[in-house]
Amino acid sequence: MFNGIEIIDNADLKKYCTFKIGGRGTIVFPKNVNELKRIVKECDKxxxxxxxxxNGSNLLFSDFEINTILVSLKYFNEIRQVKKDEVFVGAGVNLFPLNIYLKNHNLSGLEWSYGIPGSIGGAIFMNAGAFGHSISENILNIKVLKCGKVENISKKNLEFSYRKSNINGIILGxxxxxxxxxxxEIAFLxxxxxxxxKMSQPYDKFSAGSVFKRNIEKNIIPAKIIDTFGLKxxxxxxxxxxxxxxxxxxxxxDAKAIDVLALIEYIKYKTGEDLELEIIYVK
Ligand SMILES: Cc1cc2nc3c(=O)[nH]c(=O)nc-3n(C[C@H](O)[C@H](O)[C@H](O)COP(=O)(O)OP(=O)(O)OC[C@H]3O[C@@H](n4cnc5c(N)ncnc54)[C@H](O)[C@@H]3O)c2cc1C
Structure with a gap:
């Protein structure tokens, strides 16, 4: 079905997420937009x-076999300076090397993201943020594959909110x-x-970051509530x-996805709050 396209069948999904949890699944690695288009077409057909x-840093994979085809954009890894203060970043570029690139090119504004283990595609889709910043601040436009066509969408036509975007399509960069x-100064920051x-988060352990989203309107900070109930x-x-x-x-x-899911339900039951998940369960 995916002739000539790099593929791993029966992949151990633990290796493809920061939680190090998961069963088995098929991952394809398109090298360019044409291969990506073929994958989408074949899946639809x-x-x-x-x-x-x-980078699988916001995901919880099921313990069982996943029938959904996982499409990794790790080869969409271009970083290209288009103007003195503008850079095109491929969706598969991780925030670590991007930060190193920006530092070496004296470009400031993304330092707050240093340490988030995500790709730029995932960070944009999730509108990743920290320390009062979010990735949307730096976006001028995005390149997406949508309905078989590559489109450039400027920021004014996109909506970003807390850990959310309205992007409909595959972000290419x-x-x-x-x-x-x-x-x-950039290096220092x-x-x-x-x-x-590292001081405030369990950075040395396997996780997928914050499990629940904050509710900005209702001023609900899940970590605070969970702590108040003595659940640490x-x-x-x-x-x-x-x-x-x-x-x-x-x-x-040795955690299983069912352990994580049970703990999530336990937290909701104990706190009495219907907390919204930030991590995405892939089954
Ligand atoms: C230790 C740790 C600390 C973290 N700290 C933070 C933090 O401070 N702030 C924060 O916001 N998050 C944080 N996270 C969560 C996570 O790193 C971010 O949400 C990150 O942006 C996810 O990127 P990813 O590449 O890993 O995406 P994945 O987890 O692989 O995917 C997340 C979602 O994005 C979608 N997606 C990915 N790439 C694309 C694409 N190219 N086009 C369309 N959709 C795409 C996926 O389909 C999925 O729905 C943390 C996680 C860990 C493990």
Whole structure:
């Protein structure tokens, strides 16, 4: 079906997410837009669902076989300076190397994201953010594959809100704008943000980041509520509510997706809050 396209059948999905949890599935790795178009077409023709896989840092894979075709855009890894303060970034570029590139080119504005283990495609789709910033601040336009066609969509035609975008299509890349900065200052800020992260989050453990979304309108901060109910350290199987940050569930090494899902239900039951999931369950 995907003749000539890089594919891993029966892939161990633990290896493709930061939670290190998951069963088995098929992953395809298109090298260019034409291959990606073929994958989408074949999936449609064969009535198969597909799911775009970034760096898997916001995902919980099912313990069982996943029938959805996972499409990794890791080869969409171009970083190209288009103007002095504008850079085109491919969807598969991880935020770590992007931050290094920006530092080496004296471009400032994304330092807050240093330490988020996501790809730029995933970060844009989720409107990733931290420390009062979000990725949408730097977007000028995005390039998407939608209904078989490549389109450029400018930011004014997109909607971003807390950990949410209205992007409908496969993000191929984005043109992003930065400020001219100074290498030493950028390096200092990146390290500072990373240290703050390491101090407040279980950065040394397997997780998928914050499990629940904040509710900005109702001023609901899940981590605070979970902490108030004294739930830090609660375990089901190998899954544990982080002792360091109540908003994170960590995998102590042998957690299953069902352990994480049970812990999520337990949190909702104990707190009495219908908290909205930030992590995405892929089954
Ligand atoms: C230790 C840790 C710390 C974290 N800290 C933060 C934080 O501070 N702030 C924050 O916002 N998040 C944080 N996260 C969560 C996560 O890193 C971000 O949401 C990240 O942006 C997800 O990117 P990804 O490439 O891993 O996407 P994935 O997890 O692979 O996918 C997430 C979603 O994006 C979609 N997607 C991915 N790529 C594309 C594409 N090219 N086109 C269309 N859709 C796409 C996927 O289909 C999926 O729906 C953290 C996670 C961890 C493990």
């Amino acid at each position: 064969n009535n198969l669902n597909y799911f775009i896989l970034g 984005a043109t992003m704008k930065f400020k001219e900065g100074n290498l030493d 990146q390290q500072d943000y990373l240290e703050r992260r 350290g609660t375990r089901i199987g190998g899954a544990e509510i982080s002792k360091k940050h109540a908003g994170f569930i960590v995998n102590n090494g």
